[in-house]
Amino acid sequence: MLAAERQGHILDxxxxxxxxxxxxxxxxxxxxxxxxxxDLDALVARGALDKVHGGATSKRTPSTEEPGFEVKWLRQQDEKDAIARAAADQVTPGSAVGVSAGTTTWTLAQHLRNIPGLTVVTNSMRVADVLRADDDSDLNVxxxxxxxTPSDALVGPIAVSSLRQLHLDVVFLGVHGIDPSAGFTTPNLLEADTxxxxxxAGKRLVVLADHTKWDTIGISTIAALDEADVVISDEGLPPEAHDVLNEHVGKLVIAPSEPTTTTGTADTPS
Known part of the structure; x- marks a missing residue:
């Protein structure tokens, strides 16, 4: 195998x-x-990964970097749909549900449309648009x-003030990163407050995070790991993440992936 071919496989x-x-x-x-x-030195020189003692890790992004919604939506689509389907199973008809901003929670919103009698509170314009798209639905949004923000979240003192007056049965939180010490994080300070x-506001916290969020840290912590009742991730989550999350969170759920093209739920964002 040529060095360039081997390096490509290593990067994969x-x-x-x-x-x-x-x-x-x-x-x-x-x-x-x-x-x-x-090979690792060559990949580091190209800026493709970070070298650590005994191996290498994926390239870390700055703690304040926040890609736009469309950029994030293109990443891990199958995993996000699998996570969203598993999250929808956590919802009881007729309950009050909080949904944060993000592409995985936006995918979840498409599954919530099929659950009767929900009241959904969200600071995401994208999530609200999905839930209000069906005129025949009995959803309250x-x-x-x-x-x-760049992720189409509504943040700041007005958002915080309105949320402090509410009592929700379950909150679904999308995050930028998960780290054993930093917990669940975001790159946006105002979004962290919101x-x-x-x-x-929620009785239960369910965190939705695909495997790429592991070992990533945003500038501000939203919650510690032990504040999550459930974390839902995908089959790509590394073994060390399983060990840490099983120790600290109430329950770790691994959602099996299915192609989004077979579900008909993951519409293209507009």
Whole structure:
């Protein structure tokens, strides 16, 4: 195998798993540890990954970087739909539900349309648009006011004030990152304040996060790991994440992936 081809496979492994070890790669490709280290050095020089002791990790993004909605929606679509389907199973008809902004929670909103008698409180314009699209639905949608962010969240003192007056049965929270020490985080300070108010309004907290959110840290913490009653992720979540989350959260749910093209639920955002 040529070095360039091997490096391409290594990069795929890092993107899939989040981290790799030199010894594992050497055994996988039948080459020496030194060859793998040279491959990692080449990938680091290209800015494709971060080298750590004994291996490499996916490239870390700045803690304040916040991609727009469309950019995030294009990532891990199958995983997000699987997570959304599993999250919808957590909802009881007739309950009061809080839904934060984000592409995974936006996908969840499409499944909530099929559950009768819900009142959904959200600070996401995108989520509200999905839920209000069906005129025949008995859904009640409450949209907080506030200042719009790049992820189409409504944040700030108006949003926080409205959420502090509410009592919700369950809150579904989308996050930018999960870290053992930092907890569940976001790159937007104002969104963190609003999300904390949303979390405080709920009896139960369900965090929706695909595997790429593991070992990622935004600038501000929304909640500690042990504040989550349930975390729903996908089959790509690395083993070390399983260990940490099973220790700290109420329950870890791994949603099996199915192609979004077969579900008919993940509409293209507009």
């Amino acid at each position: 492994e890092v993107r899939r798993r989040g981290a790799v070890r030199v010894a594992e790669l050497a055994a996988q490709f039948g080459v020496s540890d030194m060859t793998i280290r040279r 409450v949209l907080t006011g506030g200042v719009r 999300d904390r108010a949303l979390v405080a």
